[in-house]
């Protein structure tokens with residue numbers, strides 16, 4: 815399953831570490847807010863193994879957060 819992002823928007827995402835060698839393997843992490851940048855190459859990096867986790871769900875934030 816893949817998640818698609820619209821560019822330059824804020825999302826709430828859930829990501830799962832799929833690196834079997836990592837202590838976080840199989841754990842899920844919520845990232846909110848998560849910025850989609852160009853809508854591609856959207857990754858959540860594991861803080862332990864620096865592996866790019868698999869994003870399992872993404873919800874567009876409504877309203878979008880006001881960040882300066």
Ligand SMILES: [Zn+2]
Nearest residue numbers: 836838860863
């Ligand atoms: Zn990891």
